[in-house]
Amino acid sequence: MKKIISLAPGRTCLFGDHQDYLGLPVIACAINRNIQLIAEENESNTFVLNMVDINEIREININETFTELEPRDYFASALRVLRRHGCIPTVGYTITVSGDIPINSGTSSSSALLMAWIKFLITAFGVDDPVTPEFIAQIGYASEVLEHGEPGGMMDHFSIGVGNIVYINTQNPFSYKIIGTELKGLITGVSGIPKETIGLIGELKGNALIAIDCIKQEFPNFDLNTANIEDLDLYRNSLPDRLIPYFEAAIMNYDYTKKALKEFEKPVLNLRKIGELMNRHHEVLRDLLKITVPRIDAMIDAALRAGAYGAKIVGSGGGGSIVVIADPDKENLVIQAILEAGAAAAYPVCVDPGVRIVKNS
Numbered sequence: 001m002k003k004i005i006s007l008a009p010g011r012t013c014l015f016g017d018h019q020d021y022l023g024l025p026v027i028a029c030a031i032n033r034n035i036q037l038i039a040e041e042n043e044s045n046t047f048v049l050n051m052v053d054i055n056e057i058r059e060i061n062i063n064e065t066f067t068e069l070e071p072r073d074y075f076a077s078a079l080r081v082l083r084r085h086g087c088i089p090t091v092g093y094t095i096t097v098s099g100d101i102p103i104n105s106g107t108s109s110s111s112a113l114l115m116a117w118i119k120f121l122i123t124a125f126g127v128d129d130p131v132t133p134e135f136i137a138q139i140g141y142a143s144e145v146l147e148h149g150e151p152g153g154m155m156d157h158f159s160i161g162v163g164n165i166v167y168i169n170t171q172n173p174f175s176y177k178i179i180g181t182e183l184k185g186l187i188t189g190v191s192g193i194p195k196e197t198i199g200l201i202g203e204l205k206g207n208a209l210i211a212i213d214c215i216k217q218e219f220p221n222f223d224l225n226t227a228n229i230e231d232l233d234l235y236r237n238s239l240p241d242r243l244i245p246y247f248e249a250a251i252m253n254y255d256y257t258k259k260a261l262k263e264f265e266k267p268v269l270n271l272r273k274i275g276e277l278m279n280r281h282h283e284v285l286r287d288l289l290k291i292t293v294p295r296i297d298a299m300i301d302a303a304l305r306a307g308a309y310g311a312k313i314v315g316s317g318g319g320g321s322i323v324v325i326a327d328p329d330k331e332n333l334v335i336q337a338i339l340e341a342g343a344a345a346a347y348p349v350c351v352d353p354g355v356r357i358v359k360n361s
Helices: 074-083 109-125 133-146 155-162 198-218 229-236 241-264 271-287 294-305 328-340
Strands: 003-015 026-041 046-051 056-061 093-099 165-169 175-180 186-190 308-314 321-326 345-348 356-360
Touching: 003 109, 003 155, 003 241, 003 271, 003 321, 026 109, 026 155, 026 186, 026 241, 056 074, 074 109, 074 133, 093 109, 109 133, 109 155, 109 356, 133 155, 155 165, 155 175, 165 241, 175 241, 186 294, 186 308, 186 328, 198 241, 229 241, 241 271, 271 294, 271 308, 271 321, 294 308, 294 321, 294 328, 321 328, 328 345
Parallel strands: 046 093
Antiparallel strands: 003 026, 003 356, 026 093, 026 165, 046 056, 165 175, 186 321, 186 345, 308 321
């Protein structure tokens, strides 16, 4: 009987939270916390998914086409998308799903599960297309966002699918490039407060897009991708007061992401400079978009007091995790400070090479 082991890492966003759904760039990286699928061929026409960490079992007939999707059923949507690309299941598998990515933490446990599932299906049954990291990432984006009509972007799928530290240009035409394979002093802190994803992203995205439309009514040639932070005063008067923070956040976070890219492109990383930009990015997320909660703020303040260069909330907000850049010699002190500030967990992480098959026999 055939056995396939598929592994997909979590991810952390270094710069560009709440940017990719606006067509703005993101800097993210895969991190070495993962979801693993151990799939063993069985003698039925069924995928038996044993999700041991949440004590659930899901059974899917391999011939099911899913003409209708249940909300957030990514197992089903991935099967539906892959069928269009010639991936047709022919035998069943019994699959054990486990991992060490905290659930609902903002480090993409659900996207990692989806990407590991997609990588398994392609390995087991093939596709008509060349299998590249970009192809797998596009399948993940289609399965999670497009098929379900969700408001998110493609950061999760490309950071997990491509791996490493990746700069993702989400503007059409889309492009990406790997800008690093290592980042010392990287720490994840988990608040233990579940993040709020779809509703919060939908609200922030909606307000940002309304603000941009208001600007375009007065400045028809306005292009968010060419706007500069120096232009803020020019555009503020075109907006009602309630929309100004969303527009300012988009422009300011874009500026910090561009500056961070220049740092990552230098031969030697200046962790202190990257940390400073990360702090500015977090201030926008905290003060303008208001996506933090008191425990997240306390964790970040504690990390900085303990000597971290920079720290910010990760992902949609309302809870979840923080990412920290510290002097590697002070990692333990920073981790202890984050825990003492109320974190459910805190640990060092390394940059991961991305979704992959670790056994196929």
